[in-house]
Amino acid sequence: MTNPYLAALNTATKYPSIPTYHPLNPKNGGLLDETTTFTGDVILTEKVDGTNGRIVLFPDGDFFIGSREELLHARGDRVHNPALGIVEALEPLAARLQPRDEHRQILVFFLEVYGHKIGGAAKQYTGNGNVDYRLFDIACILPDVLDWDRAQISTWRDNGGQRFCNEATLQRAATAEGIEVTPRLATLDADALPAGIQETHDWLTAYLPATRVALDDTAGGQAEGIVLRTVDRSVIAKARFQDYARTLKRRANGR
Template sequence: MRSIDLESLNSATKYPSISTFHERGPKRGTFTEKSIDAFEGSVLLTEKVDGTSTRIIVFPDGEYVIGSREQLLYARGDLIVNPKDGVVETLRPIADALRSQDGGSAEILTLYLEVYGGNIGRNASQYTGYSQLGFRMFDAATVPAHVLIQNPAEASRWRESDGQHFLSEEEVQNIAVRMGIALTPRLGTIPATELPTGIEQMHSFLTTRIPATNVALDPGAGRRPEGIVLRTPDRTVIAKARLEDYENTLRRRSGH
């Protein structure tokens, strides 16, 4: 691990941006009526947790690196820990436990987790009334080791060309069970034909499917949910729907 280019590692394992289910409107936090029409077959619904996106990058020999969405924060054995949002202290016990898992793969596994609660973001109080921190895994991907031989610009181009191999829902579920990591809540699977296409319909869909968060950390939590992530089981199509964005859109339409 210590012989690789850390900038290439950081770039190759970053999580891509997720599109919104409806197209962004001209005013901040609002949508147009145009929605994604690429969903086919079944659609998995998971709770979108509002926290800070993080990574645990696990090497075949058990070594690991912990990162935020944009930067690497800690490698096993480091004397200095980046205290950003309590991410490292929250995830280090998990990463240490992963070292005891059997390897057997020549690829680098990246687990993507949301660390939430504490003082993370303006919605932290919806998950905790006592500044507790929690985490949930929401995705996983593999990177061939040879990609890290490339320079950072090449690694970035590789990632942006869909080079990362994201695991299927079944594979993510298996990893979560094997490693004892809780996933973001699964809210069910529906046919793509049942997805609402209008703004009002999607707002109603969100309030019905997730009236309150399923990941509250204590009784003091406000429990207002962030929204839903919609994806096909093989992850070929993925989008997000935030409750607040739909409320803002409807509010502006009504003139309030």
């Protein structure tokens, strides 16, 4: 991306990595025994297995649409890349979003686009070629950040510089804009969260035996996992079925 402004915007609005609930062992990809520390109420949401999309909304109503890694489209076709079907899925929503931030910040809507031919788990959500999206986060960014160099922006982003909406604000925005959010499964006290690897695998199965966002009756129905977050979103982690199944298999084989 040669345009410095677009490069800065892309860097500032990327979604930061979410750590796993049990940390990954860098040596073998298995899970370690310690867990992410949560306190207070913890909201459980379904982790949908598709592709990460984002809508970057400016105070004047201009917008960009991006994938996890790059900007794909801007209002008026100033930028256009049909990769992964993200633009086709999100452009109608982006065109009707209304700026709502009184402090003139840039809003970034993070959505999971999933379904037909999107990712390896597409058939778990549809057998009839359907595509949909679910909102999972909203961040606010001050325009001044775009004046920084990209290395500084990356460091700022990866160290929590983006200001994410808490659960109540996220729900209000979703309702106001008519956007469905990722399914809310439960709210638990942190003391009720599982600790061990086997315990967490069983816990995942109990709370999410099948996806709640299947798009038709021919979907396979297997869920990817659960995202855990505090109400204020100060702590967030993900727990994926495949990570626990892989770790348990490796341990059963003495590895």
